[in-house]
Amino acid sequence: NAGVTQTPKFQVLKTGQSMTLQCAQDMNHEYMSWYRQDPGMGLRLIHYSVGAGITDQGEVPNGYNVSRSTTEDFPLRLLSAAPSQTSVYFCASSWWTGGGYTFGSGTRLTVV
Amino acid sequence: DAKTTQPTSMDCAEGRAANLPCNHSTISGNEYVYWYRQIHSQGPQYIIHGLKNNETNEMASLIITEDRKSSTLILPHATLRDTAVYYCIVRVASGGGADGLTFGKGTHLIIQP
Numbered sequence: 001n002a003g004v005t006q007t008p009k010f011q012v013l014k015t016g017q018s019m020t021l022q023c024a025q026d027m028n029h030e031y032m033s034w035y036r037q038d039p040g041m042g043l044r045l046i047h048y049s050v051g052a053g054i055t056d057q058g059e060v061p062n063g064y065n066v067s068r069s070t071t072e073d074f075p076l077r078l079l080s081a082a083p084s085q086t087s088v089y090f091c092a093s094s095w096w097t098g099g100g101y102t103f104g105s106g107t108r109l110t111v112v
Numbered sequence: 113d114a115k116t117t118q119p120t121s122m123d124c125a126e127g128r129a130a131n132l133p134c135n136h137s138t139i140s141g142n143e144y145v146y147w148y149r150q151i152h153s154q155g156p157q158y159i160i161h162g163l164k165n166n167e168t169n170e171m172a173s174l175i176i177t178e179d180r181k182s183s184t185l186i187l188p189h190a191t192l193r194d195t196a197v198y199y200c201i202v203r204v205a206s207g208g209g210a211d212g213l214t215f216g217k218g219t220h221l222i223i224q225p
Contacts, residue, residue, distance in 0.1 A: 004155075030210075031210050033212040033213070035212075035213075035215075042199070042215040042216060042217050042218065043156065043213070043215040044215070045212040045213065045214065048210075048211050048212040050210045050211070056211065058211075058212050059214075088153075090155050090156070092155070092156075092213075100146060100148070100158030100159075100161060101148075101156075101158060101213060102158065103155030103156045103157070104155055105154065105155050106153075106154070106155055
């Protein structure tokens with residue numbers, strides 16, 4: 001049982017490049033979500049999903065796309081990277097009966 | 113979601129109980145109180161949650177006042193590894209928030225040797 005796995009752990013992009021941050025969980029959790037954390041700040045919700053095929057926007061969705069084709073995977077796509085997207089990205093999942101979210105270890109993204 | 117208010121920072125001596133307060137005066141009847149912590153550079157970690165009864169697990173205890181307008185997270189014997197930012201979040205029950213979590217600034221707890 002690996003929990004929530006995020007890849008890559010570190011990434012450097014050039015402005016305008018696109019990439020996908022991967023998130024996978026092996027706990028059969030229905031709820032998944034993506035957050036970004038800027039230096040010295042709290043986490044902000046980007047997108048979330050309540051099940052396969054269902055996604056919705058969070059607080060800061062601009063510049064990001066998501067899809068949820070399976071229960072296990074919830075990738076986050078950066079369409080055209082900008083320096084303002086330099087941040088640490090966390091993925092999390094939860095079971096509907098509660099018990100809190102399990103977070104991944106994060107992807108540290110730098111856009112130059 | 114109900115708004116929460118936490119102190120910005122707190123100190124506690126190693127081995128003593130750390131008591132972290134949280135005010136949530138606008139909490140609704142179907143909202144739970146959740147606590148998470150984030151140790152430097154790591155992903156947040158779920159600690160405990162409760163509705164109105166006091167709760168205890170292997171990590172901590174959660175004391176919720178009778179009117180549910182405030183709560184206290186208690187780490188009974190704090191260690192240096194408990195130094196972290198602690199977040200109090202109020203959410204409806206299912207999954208601790210189907211539509212994600214709203215994090216405030218939290219309390220930076222520093223355990224002193």
